[in-house]
Amino acid sequence: MxxxxxxxxxxxxxxxxxxxxxxxxxxxxxxxxxxxxxxxxxxxxxxxxxxxxxxxxxxxxxxxxxxxxxxxxxxxxxxxxxxxxxxxxxxxxxxxxxxxxxxxxxxxxxxxxxxxxxxxxxxxxxxxxxxxxxxxxxxxxxxxxxxxxxxxxxxxxxxxxxxxxxxARTGGRRPDHSGAQLIGRKLRGADLRGASLRGAVLIGADLRGADLRRADFTGADLRGADLRGADLTGAIFLTPAQLRAAVTDDA
Incomplete structure (x- = not known):
């Protein structure tokens, strides 16, 4: 390929x-x-x-x-x-x-x-x-x-x-934040399992310790978003460039 x-x-x-x-x-x-x-x-x-x-x-x-x-x-x-x-x-x-x-x-x-x-x-x-x-x-x-x-x-x-x-594999509530303006939003520890973050603007958002398993990051703007301690297991359509734009830790 x-x-x-x-x-x-x-x-x-x-x-x-x-x-x-x-x-x-x-x-x-x-x-x-x-x-x-x-x-x-x-x-x-x-x-x-x-x-x-x-x-x-x-x-x-x-x-x-x-x-x-x-x-x-x-x-x-x-x-x-x-x-x-x-x-x-x-x-x-x-x-x-x-x-x-x-x-x-x-x-x-x-x-x-x-x-x-x-x-x-x-x-x-x-x-x-x-x-x-x-x-x-x-x-x-x-x-x-x-x-x-x-x-x-x-x-x-x-x-x-x-x-x-x-x-759908995550079951339960799957928040829909498609296209949402979440600049600087305080989402520390938030349950965002299976969330749709397609096209969401998360510049400077606090997502420390958030549960983002199987969340959809298609086109999300993660510049300066704090992802330290967040669980990104199985996150979908999350590019290396998006991660480079965010604040991350070794985990």
Missing amino acids: TTLEADCTRCAALCCVAPAFAKSSDFAVNKPAGQPCRNLGDDFRCTIHEQLPERGFRGCVVFDCFGAGQRITQETFGGRDWRAHPEIAGAMFATLPVVRQLHELLWLLTEALGLDEARRLHPRLRAAYEEIDEVAARPADELRGLDVDTYRKGVVPLLRSVSELAR
Whole structure:
């Protein structure tokens, strides 16, 4: 199956060049789209990688391309890069947000295929995976301007069904906080077993010691959320980037 974990050693630092970012709590400087970050080295590596949060670039720490960067560099453009071949720069940068979104859908489908509760939906999940993976392998001129929403709309209802089946295993009350604004909310020790936190904004929320077993974290904003001591056993659709954005402990 397609690699859905970023491998920066096989990428031409697309995430350090293609997107624009504004000076904020996540980024120390303004950077226009298509311009290399001032911290990018000649070897396509970040010169302050080990100090990103301390230097004001927390947004870089929590970004995840789901392996799109190396796929674009190695497959779509055959190992070429925008420095050695400036004529392809615009096309490379334009494909990053498209392939990244497709790879995120592939990651979610892969997670869903790992849930035994959704076994009866596995054939449909595999079919959706194969379709989207095939789309992500298209040439750059077909990827640019691709309407990813068309594929997302086909996948989201299927993932919701998977979520319902997986969360039903917890039994009892399953709180629905889908899309909720929970910024700074005090939820320490809360019973959120099987909760839907899809799209919830949990920036700075206190979730210390909360029971989050089998909770659905699809698209939840966990920046600064305190998850120390929380039980995330069996949490579904929780990405490594979401965890990096939160405050966690060894457990």
